[in-house]
Amino acid sequence: MWGDRAGLLTARLVGAMLRPWHRRHATKGRDEAITDKPLTLITGATGGIGEAIALRLGRAGHTLLLTGRDETELQDIAARVRAEAPETAQTFSVAVDLQSQGAAALIDEICASQGFYVDVLINNAGLAEKAAFLNNDTQLIETVIDVNVTVLTRLMRHYLPAMVARGSGAVINMSSIGGLAPGPYQSVYYASKAYVTSITEAVAHEVRGRGVYVGAVLPGPTKSRFHARANGRGSYYLSFFGEMRADRVAATVERALYSRHWPLVEPGPFYALIGLAMRVIPGSLLTPLMGVLYKQRAGKPRL
Numbered sequence: 001m002w003g004d005r006a007g008l009l010t011a012r013l014v015g016a017m018l019r020p021w022h023r024r025h026a027t028k029g030r031d032e033a034i035t036d037k038p039l040t041l042i043t044g045a046t047g048g049i050g051e052a053i054a055l056r057l058g059r060a061g062h063t064l065l066l067t068g069r070d071e072t073e074l075q076d077i078a079a080r081v082r083a084e085a086p087e088t089a090q091t092f093s094v095a096v097d098l099q100s101q102g103a104a105a106l107i108d109e110i111c112a113s114q115g116f117y118v119d120v121l122i123n124n125a126g127l128a129e130k131a132a133f134l135n136n137d138t139q140l141i142e143t144v145i146d147v148n149v150t151v152l153t154r155l156m157r158h159y160l161p162a163m164v165a166r167g168s169g170a171v172i173n174m175s176s177i178g179g180l181a182p183g184p185y186q187s188v189y190y191a192s193k194a195y196v197t198s199i200t201e202a203v204a205h206e207v208r209g210r211g212v213y214v215g216a217v218l219p220g221p222t223k224s225r226f227h228a229r230a231n232g233r234g235s236y237y238l239s240f241f242g243e244m245r246a247d248r249v250a251a252t253v254e255r256a257l258y259s260r261h262w263p264l265v266e267p268g269p270f271y272a273l274i275g276l277a278m279r280v281i282p283g284s285l286l287t288p289l290m291g292v293l294y295k296q297r298a299g300k301p302r303l
């Protein structure tokens with residue numbers, strides 16, 4: 001709790017110190033008229049990390065548009081944000097399968113009809129496959145790649161140009177600490193998060209100095225429905241690392257939005273160290289180690 005607060009305070013101070021620098025370097029498109037009001041779009045907000053981000057950013061005063069596929073869950077969470085954050089201007093929700101080609105157009109329609117534009121995109125929706133590569137069905141593998149890679153890229157490509165033209169805004173992509181290494185027994189998921197980390201760092205470099213922050217958050221195992229959905233509850237990595245609270249990831253997102261500097265952000269010093277180790281340990285050692293961590297414990301065979 002105190003760690004979160006101290007981190008947020010530091011991020012705000014660093015953000016305030018760097019703001020003049022960001023402004024000086026953010027000139028292109030500055031004079032484009034902005035008639036609507038800013039809004040934060042959160043994908044995958046039906047529970048877990050997305051829900052925690054909604055509650056946190058709601059309390060911080062963001063106007064929110066929450067997306068996911070379950071309308072009832074979304075409405076419940078929107079109601080909780082309103083109840084916990086009466087100072088928040090408004091919280092909207094829209095149930096949409098982001099794999100559908102018309103998803104961004106639907107989101108735009110809702111924003112325009114309410115007089116808002118997407119100022120902050122939290123690309124959080126994601127899922128993992130349920131089994132080792134040879135045992136997964138092809139359709140699930142394609143869904144993982146579609147949601148984690150294609151949808152995330154499509155949304156970033158859709159909203160980033162207007163942010164750059166306005167010289168303000170932010171994109172946060174939800175990656176994973178596991179994206180820094182190959183992940184045997186969840187190979188497609190970890191490859192997809194390696195993609196998220198890589199594209200975030202590259203695009204952040206491309207838009208540097210243009211007033212827009214592009215960053216990725218790299219959580220370790222976090223309490224949500226994710227592991228049960230991915231059939232991963234029996235893996236060694238959960239016993240080894242434990243699970244952090246979803247709100248800790250949400251606090252990291254909030255910190256990244258305030259400091260707006262580093263493109264890759266881990267939730268706290270422990271995962272920053274793990275991330276550093278994963279970057280320097282050679283693949284010939286790291287892959288077998290990840291294989292042990294991701295294997296199911298005896299008596300809990302992965303499908």
Ligand SMILES: NC(=O)c1ccc[n+]([C@@H]2O[C@H](COP(=O)([O-])OP(=O)(O)OC[C@H]3O[C@@H](n4cnc5c(N)ncnc54)[C@H](OP(=O)(O)O)[C@@H]3O)[C@@H](O)[C@H]2O)c1
Pocket residue numbers: 043044045046047048049050067068069070096097098099124125126127147174175176177218219220221222223224225226227229
């Ligand atoms: N939990 C962890 O240990 C962990 C660690 C590192 C990174 N992450 C990442 O954090 C993000 C959030 O995960 P979580 O832990 O909060 O898991 P979660 O509770 O399963 O949430 C995943 C969210 O993604 C949404 N989603 C999935 N497919 C979708 C689609 N086709 N269209 C629209 N929404 C879709 C889900 O909506 P529905 O409810 O409609 O399915 C849900 O809201 C993911 O990107 C995940 O990879 C999680």
